[in-house]
Amino acid sequence: MHKMRISSRRLFLQLTINKKNNNFKKLIGGVMKTKKSYMFFVILLFIISVTMNAQIKRKIEQVAGKDVKTKIWQGREIQFVGREIAVKIIPSATQTEINKLLKTVGGKIINSFDKLGWGLIELPADKDEILAVDDLLRLPFVFTAEPNMVTSVFLEPNDPYFQGTSPATYPYQWALKNTGQTPPTGTNDADIDAPEAWNISTGSSDVIVAILDSGIPMLNGLLSHPDLDDPNKIILGPDYINDGNGVRDELGHGTHVAGIAAAESNNGTGILGVAWNCKIMV
Template sequence: MKQYIYIKSLILLSGLLMLMNADLSAQSYLSERFKDVENVRVSIWNGKEVAHKEQKIHIKLREGVGLESVLGQSLLSADEKSPPNVLGWSVLRLDSSADLMDAIQLLRTYPDVLEAEPLLVGETGNLPNDPDLYRQWALRNTGQAPTNGTPGADISAQLAWNITTGSEDVVVAVLDTGIPLVQHTTTLSHPDLQNTNRIILGPNFSDSPGNVRDENGHGTHVAGIVGAETNNSTGIAGTTWE
C-alpha cells in the first residue's frame, strides 16, 4: 500500500508540474529567444509565430520580371535590393514607414510575384542524434507526431544544451520504483543505462528481495529522462549528457 501511495503521489506531482509548464508555454518561445537580438522581430506568419529580419522581404519573381517593375506597381519603397540568387530569390528592405506584413500580402497579389515572405531567421543548435528524441516533446516540442502538441511547450532543452551538456560532477538521486536489471542479477539491462560509471545502484527499500529491479516501469522512465546515454544513436536523450 505504501508503494501504491508513493507512485500515486508522483503522478499527482507530475500533473501539477505539467499544469505549471502549460502556463509557462503560453509565453512565446520565439519572442523570449530573440527579444534582445538586433534587427530581428517575431510576428505571426501563415498562422505561426516566426522570427524574421525587420523590414526585409524574401521575394521570387517570374523569369524576366524586374524588381523595379513590381515595386512601381505596388508603390512600395525599398532602400535596399539584392540581385536574384541562383534560385531566383531576391531580398528587399522596405523603408521604416512600411508595414512589412501588409507589404508582403500586397506583393503576393501580383501575378509576376511567385512568392513573397518574411526573411526568416534560423539558428543552429546542439541537437543529439538519439533516434527517439522526436518523441520527447517535453524536451523539444515542435508540434511533431505522435504528440501533435504545441510548438515551444517544452523545457527548452536544446537551448540549454547550446550552453552546457552537464557535468559528471553532478549527482542526481532518483527515489522511485527501481531500474531495469537482468532477472536475478545486478546487471543493467537497458542499453541506454548500462554504463555503470553513470548509474550507481542504491539501497532496496521495496518488498522485492535481493535487488532494485524495476517491476513497475516508472523508475526506469525517470532514470532515463535524467541519465540516459545521449548522442549515442540509441533510444532517447538524457537531459544531462555527462
C-alpha cells in the first residue's frame, strides 16, 4: 500500500488555469506574500473527466451510420448494432430451413451465409434483438446466434512503469489500470479507468496545469528529466521560494507531482502522465 506524507508546513491547493488567465501570477503572488514559511501548491488536475467519475465507459453511438444499442445479455452489458443478428447455421442447413429462420424473426439477409455458416440478419424495427436471438437458438439448424456486437480498443501507452516492462519489474502505476498484478497484490479494476478515459481525451495543449511545488529537474538551466524535458510543453514560472535556484527541484516532490499530472508519455521511457498532452507551468 502506498502512503503519502503531507507536511503540516505545506499547503496543498488544487487549481486549474487557462493559459489566457493573466491573473494567475497576481493570485499566487498575493498568497505567497502572506506566508514566510515554505508553501507548495500542488495541482493534481490530471484526469480531465476521470476524477469526476472513476467509472468512465466509452459508449459507441453509431457504426457505419447505424445506431448502436446497449443492453444486458447473458449477464453482462454489451453494445451492438441495432436490428442486426449474427447467425451461424449448421453445415447441413437447407434453403427451406433458412427461409424458416427468416420467418421466425421477420428478418432479411444482409450478409449471405458464408462457408463457415455465418450470416447477418436484419430485423424489423419493432423486433427486440435479445428476444430474436432466443427465438433463433430454439431452431435445431441454428448452431449459434448473437447480437452483432461492437467494442473498442483502449489506448495503451508504452511507458515501462505503466506497462511493467524493463526496467520496471511490474506495473508501478496500478492506480491507472489495476489488473490485480503481483506484486503488489492488487484488486482487479480498483483504479481510475484511465485507458477508458484516454480513448476520449489525453489532454490538450490549450490546457495548462499549474504546479507550484518544489520545482522540476534542471541542469545548467535546462530541463533535464527525460519525461519532463520538452520546452514546448513546460512553462517555467517565477521562483516564489527565492532560494536562488529558480524552479530547479531540490526535494523531488514537484517532479513527482508534475510527472503524475502530465509527464511526456507513450515515449517508451519512465512513467505515464494522466493528461500528457496538457502543458505544465512550474
